[in-house]
Amino acid sequence: MELEKLAERIWEIASDPKVKSEGIQQIALGIQTLVQEINEGKVPRDWAKGVSEALGAFEELADATPLPPQKISGLDRFVASFIQESQKRMAGLSLSINGVFDSDNQEAVRLSAEHLHAIRGGAAMLELRDIARLAGALEKCIVSYGKAKDLASPTRPILRAFAVLKSTIENPDEAVDALVDDVIEELELAIKQLKTRHDEFRRDQTSTDTRVLEQRILVVDDVSTIASSIGFILTELDIPVDVANSGSEALEKLRKGAYSLVISDVSMPDMDGYELVKAMKADEMLEDVPIILLTQLDSEEDRARGLAAGADDFLIKGSIGGGELVARVSDLLVDAPYVPTRAESRRSVLIVEDTETIAASIAFVLSEGPYDIEIAHNGRDALRKIALRDFDLIISDIEMPAMTGLELLKTLKESPRTKDIPFVVLTSRSSGANAQEAIRLGATRFLVKGEVGAEKLLGLVNEVLEV
Structure with missing residues (x-):
């Protein structure tokens, strides 16, 4: 039989030590098995002709000019690895997401959010925009529903988003932007409705005069520049922010004065972030205060440890810019407690400085006093802010784009409304001419x-404002 001879020939080639081809060996074994099956009557003999024709086509292919090997870029490897990991996450999400709609749903919400958080982070890093947006919106909707307790569940938008996210991960190149946008719009509408109903529920449950209440944040970090940077990022929320430089100092502040939210570094001497979380959860007066842990490294083990200790969220310090920290804090403040307004009379200070790090450092120094701080990036920006509210003090640099500090000072002194606001010039230019002009x-x-x-x-600020 021709096949038997062909099998013998292929096996001779496969046995040649110079060849070293597993593929040829498998072909030889396959043909030998096929011959045996034909002889035993398991396979029709006319199949042999088809096999011979196929091998002939293979011979023609072998004579053709070989194609150059496909090069796989480093990014493609990362994307392929991400897709594989995300499919595992989606398998876990398919199990937890159904539990989100149960009455006792907190563990299902936590697991679902954890899966989606991991998918969103990886997709954002690899610029897989549709996947990142879908996972982020779905995570936010599930977390919002988890907080809403007994309110009607947004079952349709959640399950639809899950199906579209699954399809997009499996075929990222075939994602339809219009469909993704439609699903995200539906999720955002559900989130808005949940928040509205939840706010109404909270108002119905309390008769406390909110004029004597506020929300206040405590930032905990042993590096003062990082603490001041976090405080600077949070200024857009217009919420008082205090700072503690260690876990033990944070506990002392928490026990002396009430806070709505804590943002803490993980790695600190004396008491690290994990120990602070455990101490808060063990204290009846502090156990309901939400806490966000910040870390330098993106470690799944660290994240799991923080959430297991009782943290409400876990962020990488490198990702807190671009609105990420503000978004997470805003989400947690929806359910965070209101606390009594501090008894001291607080003063408002506007810092006008075009270098963000310097502005943040000044804000950090003044955060030790009873001051609500706002930052403007140049004189023109300062005028816009001053038009919207009154300030008790202005601290300004001189050299800035758009409008200098001296131009701002001249403009304010010419207006009856602002001419009496104390104005402190704080500059790196020590020339006598600048001082005299100021x-x-x-x-x-x-x-x-x-x-x-x-x-x-x-x-000096305390002296000027008579604090």
Whole structure:
């Protein structure tokens, strides 16, 4: 039989030590098995002709010019790995998402959010925009429903989003933007409805005069520059922010004064973030205060440890810009407790500085006092903010784009509404001409940045505002 001879020939080639081809060996074994099946009557003999024709076609293919090997880029490898991991996450999500609609749903909500958080983070890093947007919106909707307790569940948008996300992960190149946008719009509408109904429920449950209540955040980090940067990011929420430089100091502040939310670093001496979470959850007075843990590294093990300790969220420090931290804090503040307004009379201070790190450092120094701080990036930005509200003090740099500090000072002193606001110039330019011009225009003080320490600056502000 021709096949038997062909099998013998292929096996000779496969046995050649120079060849070393597993594929040829498998072909030889396959043909030998086929011959045996034909002889035993298991396979019709006319199949042999088809096999011979197929091998002939293979011979023609072998004579053709070989195609160059496909090169797989490093990004493609990461994407392929992400898709594989995301499919595992979706399998876990398919189990937990049904439990979201049960009355006792908190564990299902936590697991579902954990899966979606991981998918969203990986997709955002690899710029898989549709997957990141879908996973983020679905996570937010599920978490919102988890907080809504007994309110009607958004079953349709959640299950529809799950199906579209699954399909998009399996075929990311075939995602339809219009469909993704439609699903996200439906999820956002569901989130808005949940929040509206939840706010109505909360108002019905309390008769407390909200004028004596506020929400207040405690930031915990042993590196003062990082703490001040976090405080700067949160200024757009217009919520008072206090700072503690260690876990033990945070506990002391929490026990002396009430807070709505805590944002804590993980790695700190004395008491780390995990220990702080455990201490808060073990205290009847603090166990309901939500806490976000921040870390330098994206470790699944660290995240699991933080959530197991009782943290409400876990973020990488590198991702807190771009609105991520503000979005997470805003979500948690929906259900966070209101606390009594502090008894001291608070003063409003506007910092006008075009260098964000310097503005954040000044804000951090003043956060030790009874000051609500707002930041403007140049003189023109400051005028817009001053038009919207009154300030008790303005601290301004001189050299800034759009409008300089001296131009801002001149404009404010010419207006009856703003001419009496104390104006402190804080600049790196120590020229006598600048100082004389500032005092001539009506500046309260002229300070040089390198010559004024934190304690002196806070003392001077206290003196000017008679605090």
